[in-house]
Every structure is written in structure tokens, then in C-alpha cells.
Amino acid sequence: MRNSWADSVENVATDNVGPSGGNAASASTRRSSYVPPHLRNKPTAAEPLAPSQGGPPSGNDRSGFNGPTSGSRWGGSRPDYGRQGGYSGGSRSGGGWGGRGGGWSREREVNPFGNDADVDLEQSFDQENTGINFDAYEDIPVETSGQNVPPPVNTFAEIDLGEAVNLNIRRCKYVKPTPVQRYAIPISLAGRDLMACAQTGSGKTAAFCFPIISGIMRGNFPQRPRGVRTVFPLALILSPTRELSMQIHEEAKKFSYQTGVRVVVAYGGAPINQQLRELERGVDILVATPGRLVDLLERAKVSLQMIRYLALDEADRMLDMGFEPQIRRIVEQMDMPPPGERQTMLFSATFPKEIQRLASDFLANYIFLAVGRVGSSTDLIVQRVEFVHDGDKRSHLMDLLHAQMANGIHGKHALTLVFVETKKGADALEHWLCINGFPATAIHGDRTQQEREQALRTFKRGDTPILVATDVAARGLDIPHVSHVINFDLPNDIDDYVHRIGRTGRAGNTGLATAFFNEGNLSMAKPLADLMQEANQEVPEWLTRYASRSYGGRNRRTGGGRFGGRDFRRDSSYNRSGGGVNYYDGGNNSGGYGNHSGGYGPGVTSAWD
Numbered sequence: 291m292r293n294s295w296a297d298s299v300e301n302v303a304t305d306n307v308g309p310s311g312g313n314a315a316s317a318s319t320r321r322s323s324y325v326p327p328h329l330r331n332k333p334t335a336a337e338p339l340a341p342s343q344g345g346p347p348s349g350n351d352r353s354g355f356n357g358p359t360s361g362s363r364w365g366g367s368r369p370d371y372g373r374q375g376g377y378s379g380g381s382r383s384g385g386g387w388g389g390r391g392g393g394w395s396r397e398r399e400v401n402p403f404g405n406d407a408d409v410d411l412e413q414s415f416d417q418e419n420t421g422i423n424f425d426a427y428e429d430i431p432v433e434t435s436g437q438n439v440p441p442p443v444n445t446f447a448e449i450d451l452g453e454a455v456n457l458n459i460r461r462c463k464y465v466k467p468t469p470v471q472r473y474a475i476p477i478s479l480a481g482r483d484l485m486a487c488a489q490t491g492s493g494k495t496a497a498f499c500f501p502i503i504s505g506i507m508r509g510n511f512p513q514r515p516r517g518v519r520t521v522f523p524l525a526l527i528l529s530p531t532r533e534l535s536m537q538i539h540e541e542a543k544k545f546s547y548q549t550g551v552r553v554v555v556a557y558g559g560a561p562i563n564q565q566l567r568e569l570e571r572g573v574d575i576l577v578a579t580p581g582r583l584v585d586l587l588e589r590a591k592v593s594l595q596m597i598r599y600l601a602l603d604e605a606d607r608m609l610d611m612g613f614e615p616q617i618r619r620i621v622e623q624m625d626m627p628p629p630g631e632r633q634t635m636l637f638s639a640t641f642p643k644e645i646q647r648l649a650s651d652f653l654a655n656y657i658f659l660a661v662g663r664v665g666s667s668t669d670l671i672v673q674r675v676e677f678v679h680d681g682d683k684r685s686h687l688m689d690l691l692h693a694q695m696a697n698g699i700h701g702k703h704a705l706t707l708v709f710v711e712t713k714k715g716a717d718a719l720e721h722w723l724c725i726n727g728f729p730a731t732a733i734h735g736d737r738t739q740q741e742r743e744q745a746l747r748t749f750k751r752g753d754t755p756i757l758v759a760t761d762v763a764a765r766g767l768d769i770p771h772v773s774h775v776i777n778f779d780l781p782n783d784i785d786d787y788v789h790r791i792g793r794t795g796r797a798g799n800t801g802l803a804t805a806f807f808n809e810g811n812l813s814m815a816k817p818l819a820d821l822m823q824e825a826n827q828e829v830p831e832w833l834t835r836y837a838s839r840s841y842g843g844r845n846r847r848t849g850g851g852r853f854g855g856r857d858f859r860r861d862s863s864y865n866r867s868g869g870g871v872n873y874y875d876g877g878n879n880s881g882g883y884g885n886h887s888g889g890y891g892p893g894v895t896s897a898w899d
């Protein structure tokens with residue numbers, strides 16, 4: 291069923307052809323005092339500096355899109371790999387802790403904001419943001435549990451992220467933190483491990499990036515070994531797909547611009563040599579897909595022994611069957627410091643309880659945070675479900691697309707994402723749409739990396755405003771102007787549905803999701819009806835009837851609460867009394883969230899925004 295995911299794992303794994311290298315731990319024996327990025331190269335009388343970092347003083351003008359040039363399948367050929375549109379050398383205006391940074395030759399740091407970098411820097415955080423409907427998030431219920439939960443903040447100004455990061459937040463035009471950021475950033479800045487669940491499109495990337503960048507800037511880490519061909523990142527961000535890793539890398543580069551913190555990405559399907567060159571120039575934060583990282587670890591090109599921050603984005607997917615062995619290998623069987631010695635952050639919009647249980651192996655005395663119910667979809671997305679027999683799906687799709695055009699909902703500001711089950715199905719539907727006059731492209735695990743990136747690029751630009759995709763595009767991708775997600779084939783798992791429809795209705799914007807349902811999807815009837823009802827959607831009567839017959843499909847939302855949307859540690863079956871930590875008795879509830887306990891039992895902090 292999850293072909294495309296397995297394939298994506300497989301594809302990454304096929305890159306793991308390097309010889310087994312020795313464990314890099316042996317390379318690191320010398321330790322002297324660490325020079326934080328903001329102080330690198332900075333002469334100071336008061337405190338003698340350790341020798342500067344070992345990365346050769348070379349340029350930083352890399353691109354996250356490292357593949358060779360390829361022609362467009364849609365006539366939009368543009369040899370722009372390696373050149374992010376509009377990127378130019380950035381201004382060298384100060385910023386940074388201590389006013390400068392850059393052990394990695396920041397004078398050549400590419401400006402990730404293009405020409406926008408220095409606009410509105412005078413703008414303060416309390417000005418209105420454009421385009422983001424923050425009111426949409428105001429009444430989202432928030433639950434936190436764990437010991438001594440730090441209180442949330444209301445503004446970025448309340449968080450001590452440092453001037454350089456604050457400037458970048460303004461450059462991103464973020465005016466105030468989203469709810470998950472309000473809670474997660476103070477928790478992470480306090481050094482706590484975190485399992486965070488928040489709805490799609492609600493700003494989780496920044497929620498884990500800001501504390502990592504800030505922590506590296508102010509941290510006092512041991513000097514990393516120099517003169518060896520192994521690199522020692524301080525932070526590792528893992529994500530399940532190449533495109534998502536590239537996106538996180540792009541975001542993290544914006545957030546860390548002119549901080550001296552260097553972010554590098556490594557993913558499969560792209561030439562490893564170019565990624566190795568980037569790594570050798572120095573890396574503080576490594577963003578990676580698991581397969582390529584294992585390859586780099588086996589070649590002893592990367593050591594994890596200096597990791598202080600570990601973030602798993604789409605953490606439930608990372609610990610699902612396809613990825614779990616690789617993740618365990620990376621986190622538990624290489625040279626990464628154990629929980630407690632590193633800070634671990636797990637983020638997703640969905641967190642089934644069995645995965646929460648697995649995930650707890652990676653965490654130490656963690657805080658659980660749920661913004662909205664675990665696995666719920668945002669009511670910014672209007673959900674529709676239509677009964678369509680398999681044989682009628684294409685003509686039904688065409689009716690929908692024609693109706694969109696008739697209503698002026700098409701073009702580059704109204705992109706349509708169509709999810710199908712199989713790679714073959716994606717190719718076939720793309721072809722059929724194209725011969726019927728709808729400019730479409732497709733993305734799936736059998737396409738080359740170049741083709742995948744090209745498909746995303748032409749879709750984002752609106753050259754092909756219809757993208758047919760397997761689940762490889764279901765998670766994390768933040769594509770502006772996706773106004774309609776169509777589940778041509780429904781997934782078999784409600785959480786996958788939540789992620790798929792979450793490609794629209796992001797950052798406070800509204801969106802539309804249409805699902806084609808038929809007898810082949812009976813196991814989805816109940817979870818789908820429940821989810822729609824919870825999100826205040828109109829549930830068709832026929833779907834309610836199917837749901838009431840309960841076909842016993844896989845529904846992860848079992849146990850406790852309507853959707854079981856809470857910390858699994860509160861389940862009675864979870865018993866750590868045998869000498870373990872009781873997370874709920876005597877927990878110091880931070881209060882101050884409106885003092886709403888939410889009825890989750892003693893010791894559990896709950897909050898309502």
C-alpha cells in the first residue's frame with residue numbers, strides 16, 4: 291500500500307554503495323575549547339580564542355538544488371539548478387551575536403532572501419503581517435504534559451533568539467509566533483526534549499530550527515576536530531523525503547543567515563561528491579534523509595559524536611515500519627550521544643500512540659505538546675468527499691477541473707495537487723491530463739531526482755498547475771498557492787489523508803480538499819467521517835452510513851479521548867512505576883496559560899490559546 295514510501299526509502303538506500311568506513315569516533319581525540327559561530331575569527335582581549343574552525347575558508351554559495359541541468363518536459367526549460375532565482379550576494383550588514391559571525395567565510399554567504407533581504411528591517415514585531423490569518427489559530431486547544439513545562443510566549447520579542455535571528459524572522463515577514471512556535475520554542479530553549487504535534491502548515495519547521503540555531507550560536511561546545519576528512523555537525527535534522535530535506539535546508543538557511551551557523555543538506559538521488567564538498571567546507575546543522583546519511587556515516591565522512599540537537603520532522607513517518615531500522619541505526623547504533631546528552635525534538639501533525647511509544651526510546655524526560663487534537667486536520671481546509679466508482683474517476687476529475695476553470699480558479703495562483711496510489715497510476719493520469727489539454731506533471735519514486743525537482747519547480751511556477759503525486763509529496767512540502775488537493779485514490783490510513791490535504795490551507799490560508807470514495811475505501815469510512823466531523827465539515831449521509839457499519843479498517847485513533855489525541859504516557863497501560871519516572875505526579879505545571887486544566891487529570895498541564 292505504501293509503495294511510494296517504501297520506494298523512496300529504497301531509492302535512498304540504493305545510494306548506499308560506499309565502502310564501510312571506520313567509525314569516525316576515532317578521528318576525534320583532540321578537544322580544546324569550542325568557538326561559537328558568532329565569535330569565530332573575532333579577536334578579543336578578554337578571552338583568548340581557540341584556533342579558528344578547520345573548514346577551509348571557501349565560499350558558501352551552494353545551492354540546495356545540486357542536480358545537473360535538465361530540460362523541462364513542458365517546454366519551460368530553464369537551466370537553473372544551482373542558481374536559486376534571484377539569489378545574489380547578500381549585504382554584509384551586521385547581525386549576529388557580538389555583531390559578527392562566520393567561521394565559514396561569511397563574506398561569501400549567499401543571500402537566501404534575494405533582493406528582499408534588507409527591506410522592512412525597521413519593522414517591529416508588533417506590526418500586522420500580510421497574508422497570514424492569525425486569527426484562524428486563536429482558539430486552538432493546546433495540551434502540554436511532562437514535568438516543569440516552561441510557559442509559552444506571545445511574541446518573538448519575548449524570546450531571546452539573538453539579534454541576527456530576529457532580523458531573519460523579520461526578513462521572513464513573520465510578525466508573531468504561531469501557536470506551536472509559542473509553546474515549542476521556549477520548551478526547546480530551556481533544553482528540554484520535546485514531542486510536538488501540530489496541524490499541517492502551522493509553522494513547525496521554524497519551531498525546531500530557531501532553538502537549534504540559537505543554541506548553536508550561544509553554545510559552548512568542545513572544539514571540533516580539524517584536519518580530518520570527517521565532519522562533526524552539532525545538529526541533525528532528519529526528514530523522510532529528499533524534497534522535504536531540501537525545503538528544510540532552504541528554510542534553515544534563511545533563519546541562520548548572517549549568524550555564522552552553517553547548514554548543509556545531504557539526500558539521495560543527487561551526486562554525493564557535491565554534497566561531500568559542501569560538508570568539507572564545514573557544517574553546524576546537517577539536514578538529511580536517512581539513507582544518504584547512513585551512506586555518509588559508513589564512509590566515515592560524517593560523525594555524529596558531537597550532535598547536541600536531533601530533530602525528526604514527520605517523526606511518526608520516520609519511526610514507521612519503512613524507516614525505523616535506519617533511524618535506530620543512526621540514532622542508537624552509531625556514535626551519537628544518548629538521550630539526555632543531546633536534545634531531541636520530534637515533530638509531526640500526526641502521532642499515533644504506538645509510534646509515540648517507540649519514539650519515547652529516543653527522548654529523555656520529554657514534554658509532550660499537542661496544538662489541536664493529535665492528528666486532526668485544520669478547519670481552514672474545506673473537505674468534500676464524493677462517491678465515485680473507479681471507472682468514473684477520470685471523467686469526474688475532468689468535471690472538477692473544468693468547473694475550476696469556469697470559476698476562474700486555475701493558473702499559477704490556484705494550483706491543484708492530485709494524489710494517486712501508485713507510480714504507474716501517476717504516470718498514466720499525468721499523460722491522460724496532458725492529452726486532454728490540462729498542463730500537468732507528476733512526481734513519484736520512480737522518477738529521477740532531476741525529474742522530481744523539475745516537476746515541483748514547474749508546478750510551483752504554475753507552468754504545470756496540476757501535479758499528480760504519490761505519497762512522496764504528501765508530507766511537509768510547503769507549496770504556496772495550492773488551492774485544491776484531490777484524493778483521486780484515497781490512502782488506506784487516515785493520517786496519510788491528513789498530511790495529503792495539509793498541502794493546502796497552510797499558514798492561516800484556506801483551501802479545498804476533495805476525495806473520491808468508493809467500495810474500495812470502506813476501511814476509511816469511519817476515520818474519514820470522524821475526522822471531517824471533528825473539523826466541522828459537512829459529512830455526507832451516505833458516508834455516515836458506511837461509517838456506522840464499521841468495516842474494521844486500520845484506525846490509529848483508538849483509545850482515550852475522541853481521537854486519542856493526547857500523550858500516550860497518560861494511558862493506564864503505560865506504567866513506569868517500577869523505578870521509572872512518573873511524569874504526571876508532582877509535575878510542576880507551568881500554569882499561566884489561562885490556568886485551564888482541561889480535565890486531563892492531575893499533574894497535566896493543559897492550555898487553550
Ligand SMILES: Nc1ncnc2c1ncn2[C@@H]1O[C@H](COP(=O)(O)OP(=O)(O)OP(=O)(O)O)[C@@H](O)[C@H]1O
Nearest residue numbers: 464466467468490491492493494495639766768797
Ligand atoms: N510565525 C510565522 N508567521 C508567518 N508565517 C509563518 C510563521 N511560521 C511559519 N510560517 C509559514 O507558514 C508556512 C508553513 O510552515 P511549515 O512548513 O513550517 O509548516 P508545518 O507545520 O511544518 O507543516 P507540515 O505539517 O505540512 O510539515 C511556511 O510558509 C512558513 O514560512
